[in-house]
Amino acid sequence: MQLSGDDALADFDVEERTFEGTSKRVYRSGSGPAVIVMAEMPGISPHVARFARWVREAGFTVYMPSLFGRDGALTSAEEGLKVFRRACVSAEFRALGGNASSPVSSWLRALARVAHAACGGPGVGAVGMCFTGNFALGMMLEPAVRAPVLCQPSLPFDAPGSLEIAADELVTIRKRLEGEDLTVMGYRFAGDRFCTAERFAAYAAALGDRFEPHVLPDSAASTDPPPFFRDIVACPHSVVTAHLIDAAGEPTCAARDEIIAFLRTRLRPT
Numbered sequence: 001m002q003l004s005g006d007d008a009l010a011d012f013d014v015e016e017r018t019f020e021g022t023s024k025r026v027y028r029s030g031s032g033p034a035v036i037v038m039a040e041m042p043g044i045s046p047h048v049a050r051f052a053r054w055v056r057e058a059g060f061t062v063y064m065p066s067l068f069g070r071d072g073a074l075t076s077a078e079e080g081l082k083v084f085r086r087a088c089v090s091a092e093f094r095a096l097g098g099n100a101s102s103p104v105s106s107w108l109r110a111l112a113r114v115a116h117a118a119c120g121g122p123g124v125g126a127v128g129m130c131f132t133g134n135f136a137l138g139m140m141l142e143p144a145v146r147a148p149v150l151c152q153p154s155l156p157f158d159a160p161g162s163l164e165i166a167a168d169e170l171v172t173i174r175k176r177l178e179g180e181d182l183t184v185m186g187y188r189f190a191g192d193r194f195c196t197a198e199r200f201a202a203y204a205a206a207l208g209d210r211f212e213p214h215v216l217p218d219s220a221a222s223t224d225p226p227p228f229f230r231d232i233v234a235c236p237h238s239v240v241t242a243h244l245i246d247a248a249g250e251p252t253c254a255a256r257d258e259i260i261a262f263l264r265t266r267l268r269p270t
Contacts, residue, residue: 003226007046007072011053012064019110025066026111030056033121033267036063036112036139040130040152040238041087042080042228043069047241048129051256055127058260059268061119065111067092067104067132080228087131088157095131095155098162101138101169102155108135109142116144123147125263129241130154133195134164137184140173147266149259150186150203151239154194161198163206170206177210184211185262187255189236189243191218214258220251 012027027044035055039048044064049072052062068090069075069083088095092104112124123146128136133153139145155164163170177183184207188195203211221236221243229242236243240259244252 003046003050003074005046006074007049009044009049009072012049012062017065017111017114019107022107024107025071027052027064027066027071028061029053030059030061032059032061032119033124034063034112034115034119035060035125035127035147035263035267036065036108036115038065038108038126038128038132038135039067039069040132040241041068042075042083043067043073044071045069045226045241046072046074047226047238047244051127051240051244054256055125055260055263058264060125060263061115063111063115065108074226075228077227077231081232084131084232093131093155094164096158098156098159098164099167101165102135105135105138105141109139109145112139112142112144121267122269123267125149125267127151127259128153130194130238137173138165138169140176140182140184141169146180146182147263148184149262150184151241152188152192152195152237153186153199153203157194160196161202163199163202174207174210177207182210182266185259186211186213187216187239187259188214189216189218189221189239191235192237193235194233194237214255216251216255220245222252 125147126136136148
């Protein structure tokens with residue numbers, strides 16, 4: 001089913017969360033262990049909200065922080081490009097230059113601590129997408145985060161073989177993955193120009209077999225994505241949102257189900 005209009009997000013409670021002097025809106029819904037869903041460009045779109053609802057329906061409390069863009073909007077290509085450009089020069093994000101972490105990662109770790117205290121369970125899941133893809137890995141510096149999922153992690157834009165995280169943080173995270181027998185899930189399309197094979201190779205080099213890459217064929221992507229993805233992104237990119245084909249047997253739906261199964265294994269063990 002193609003989503004063709006804005007989403008009022010009426011089934012989410014809206015909270016203002018302030019950490020380290022910075023306040024952001026957070027959309028919350030559901031019950032059970034917490035999963036933080038971080039939107040791709042150009043914000044909390046109807047497709048991102050749809051994915052969050054799938055996670056909620058699987059038995060989790062979803063937290064969606066508003067990091068950029070108009071919440072719930074199905075933006076035009078022009079508006080989406082403006083949001084993208086503003087984020088690229090924002091002090092909160094490091095869109096260019098590898099081997100350093102975006103300052104917003106610290107805010108997200110604080111949200112994870114609060115979410116874990118509120119929801120309980122073994123820990124918290126973190127799903128990042130595109131611009132926020134690697135944030136799910138950086139959140140592993142917070143002990144509460146146990147289930148990181150990196151969907152088409154695209155930063156830094158100017159260095160396809162680099163990672164948007166400081167080298168010492170990578171060392172700490174790999175030690176934790178080994179010590180606690182945890183894994184990092186990664187998803188991308190084979191022909192993605194923003195999250196390339198070089199990037200996944202860099203994750204594999206940094207994390208070893210603790211990184212589980214999943215690469216979907218370009219033919220699995222929807223050929224009728226929203227305007228921003230059709231005109232600006234212009235390649236298969238968003239595995240579980242804008243380029244997902246919501247039909248039984250589709251590889252993108254299988255990827256969604258794998259992610260939810262991973263969250264269940266880590267956060268709702270039997």
